Amino acid sequence: MRWTLKPKPNSLVVNKLAGELGVSPAIAKLLVQRGIDTFEAAKKFFRPSLEDLHDPFLMKDMDVAVNRIQQAIASEENIMVYGDYDVDGATSVALMSSYLKTLTPNVATYIPDRYAEGYGVSFQGIDFASDNEISLIIALDCGIKAIDKVGYAAKKGIDFIICDHHWPGEAIPEAVAVLDPKREDCEYPYKELCGCGVGFKLIQALNFKRGGTPEVLLPYLDLVATAIGADIVPITGENRILAYHGLNVMNVAPRTGFKAILAQVKKEKLTMSDVVFIIAPRINAAGRMKHGLHAVNLLTEEDEATALEFAAEIENFNSERKTTDKEITVEALAQIEDLKEQGRNTTVVYQDNWHKGVIGIVASRLTETYYRPTLVFTKSGEKLAASARSVKGFDVYNALEACKEHIEQFGGHKYAAGLTLEASEYENFKARFESVVSETIDKRLLIPEISVDAEIDLDEITPKFFRILKQFAPFGPGNMTPVFMTQNLTDTGFGKCVGADEAHLKCQVKQQGKLGVFDMIGFGLGEKFETISLKKTFKAVYSLDENEWNGNVSIQLRLRDMSE
Incomplete structure (x- = not known):
């Protein structure tokens, strides 16, 4: 692996920020590397506020979209909420349909079949709308390139509102409104929203226009946070605010569907990592193995017993998905072996x-x-x-x-x-x-790269240091978990390979000339045992996490790589 040490930020800026915040220079360095170089910026970073969300009407076509939906509600038109079959699409459809149902009963949901229709807006979906006297389709997480489909719908008397976040092509579909911050002619200040994030901006605008309080929208943020995590968009700016508060909703007052998923996996406090590796694969499994509407039904279900049934069904889809992808991976790896020499x-x-x-x-x-x-x-x-x-x-x-x-x-x-x-x-x-x-x-x-935030000594890792580091969360692109490098380490003599096939490396390390001993775990790094044996000196790249054992919580080094 390639270790790349990030450039050291300006020491004057670092020291000034450390003084203003009352933190160590090591913490201040990490903040400045992330573009947080003033007291005010740090305050917004550590205390993300919903008041700092941008005005949704700054997005091109937002006023037109809101007016068209208001008109549809007033004249009791049938509205179809259409979304892609992945996590971003399913959460978008759940968000938009459940919000609109608080305003009108005339709301249908539609997710295309991955196999029969493929990705994005389909002719089949438009025909379904036409057959069911639907006159407005709100497409989420898709549609920015659906020029022919939008034209086809118009001939059938169906209007389109598109909420997308993908890059547009040379032309924009002739829909009633096209909400996409990546449009060249859109001056919306934050360009990295996911599809569900764009959908949220639309309900934010609708809610404002209808005189609702901002608090009405809080219960929808768990869906937005899930889409942010699953779609691997940067967790910066507006996404950080939405993810931070969305995770809070998931942990304090999760919707019935999320509660049902979590009951299957016996998980309590969720992090963004849990959203990516526990929640998202299960929502995705519905669209992969059966149909995306199963996920939408779970995410919008309010009856606990029914939600548990839906969650058990999705758990089965996920188990089937795991077995299938393992089998295919084995076959694909065998094919690659034949090509490797080329x-x-x-x-x-x-x-x-x-x-x-x-x-x-x-x-x-x-x-x-x-x-x-x-x-x-x-x-x-x-x-x-x-x-x-x-x-x-x-x-x-x-x-x-x-x-x-x-x-x-x-x-x-x-x-x-x-x-x-x-x-x-x-x-x-x-x-x-x-x-x-x-x-x-x-x-x-x-060659895989490990981006290292800073070189530190073990005695810099104090309880206060770790406590502040945890407040950098939620982590993700643009705000990754900090990675550190430390030199002159030795194992205290307890190093061993652990796990069923001894694939993981577990040891206890100290640094020459420094106080402090830390447990270190390296998942999948059992082959590195030779590096730490016989009390050899080595350097390591790692992040920090907590290890809980017999009720005791301690700071643990999560090993990424090591070398002599």
Whole structure:
């Protein structure tokens, strides 16, 4: 692994901030690295306030969207809330439909079938709206490129309001309103909202226009926080405020559906990491294995007994998803072994019977294993469908753009995308993708990087230091868990490999010339035992967490990597 130490910030700024806040220079350094260099900025960081949310009417088309929904409610029109089948889409549909149902009973929900309809707005969904006398569709987490679909709906007398956060194409759909902070002509101050975040801004605007108090919107923030975590958007600015308060709602007064999920996994206080690794995979499993509406039903259900039934059903989907993705990963790894000698800079694998619902997870696992831009293909009807994942620092979306003559359709982000193509184009695409990546990627990006915030000594890790560090949460892109490096460490003699297959490394470390002894755990790092044996001196990269044992809580070093 590549260890990259972040540049040291300006010491005058650090010392001034440390004095103003009454914290150690080590804490002040971490804040300045995150762009927090004044007392006022630190106050907003540590105490995120809902009063600092931006005015939703700063978003292009917001006033038009609000007026059209008000009109639909007043004239008792049927409204359909349409969203994608992933976590961002499902939470968006749950948020928008449950809010609108407090204003009008005429609300239907629609999530496209991953297999029959694919990603985004579908002709089938518009036909469903037309057959059910729906005259307004609110599309969330999709629609920014649905020019032909919006035109098709208009011919059927159906209006569209689009709430999206993906990059627009050259043209914007001719919808009644297109809310997307990434529109070039949108001056909204924060560009990194997820789809559910854009949906929240719309209900915030509606609530304001209708004279409601801001407190009315608090119960919806658990959905927004879940989407922020799952969609891997930066936890900065407005997203930090929404995630902070949303996590608080989940821990203090979670909706019935979340309570039912948590009852399955016996989890109490949730962190953003728990949202990403416990809540999100279960919501996603519905769309992957069965249908996304199962997740929406759970997230909007208010009866506890029914919610527990829905949660048990989703738990089964998730178990099935785990088994399926493990099987496919084994088969994909076997394919890669045959390609390894060819010195490729990409991983592209295909089997026609792989489950389309889990190929994205498999692509992520392959990327973790071989650390190259990765595509996993399967058959989808007459065509081939793929999920793409990338390595840190490389834009896979741009790489696909350069291969578009071989692709029928694609969409996504810098690090994750999806595409479909004709089977006859597979080999051509594969060769072109390898060529594009090889010509454009910085070869250093093919070695996993650990970004180290600061080098510190063990005696700097005090209870106060750790207590303040915990207040940096919620963690995520743009505000990652701080990572430290310490040199001149030795094991006190208790180091050993633990776990069923001895895959993990557990030891107790001290630093030469410094006070203090800390437990250290390195998951999946059992092979590093040789580095700490015979009381050798080594350096380590780690983050801090808590270890609870027999009622005692202590600070523990969570090892990321080590070397002599």
